[in-house]
Amino acid sequence: MELRNRKKSIAKLEAEAKLERQRVRQSTDDDDGFRTPTSASHRIPSSSTCPPAPRKPPPPSTRVYSNPAEGRRSAKLSLRFDAFTPLAKKPRAGDAAIVDSPSALGATVHEIRTAKQFSQ
Structure with missing residues (x-):
């Protein structure tokens, strides 16, 4: 009997181990x-x-590279705007020729040159 119980318990353990392996898988x-x-x-x-x-x-x-036309353009602009810049000192009696010059009135370089040619 004891042998039979052992065989049953071994078979039971093997079946449980097989089920456990299937669950893990x-x-x-x-x-x-x-x-x-x-x-x-x-x-x-x-x-x-x-x-x-x-x-x-x-x-x-x-x-x-510098633009050569830029230098000419700035010279023309400075001649035009010189008439608008205020002088630091009051003009004297001999300075009236500066005010009457074409550059002080905002003339272009070409106009100044032609004015000089006609005045000579």
């Missing part, structure tokens, strides 16, 4: 059958040569 199998493809067609191809190293960009040109 079911709980760890959560991926629903999806797997990462491992075939050669799904692999990233290895490159045969390395790409070239990045190059340093060339420095910008340090030479600054």
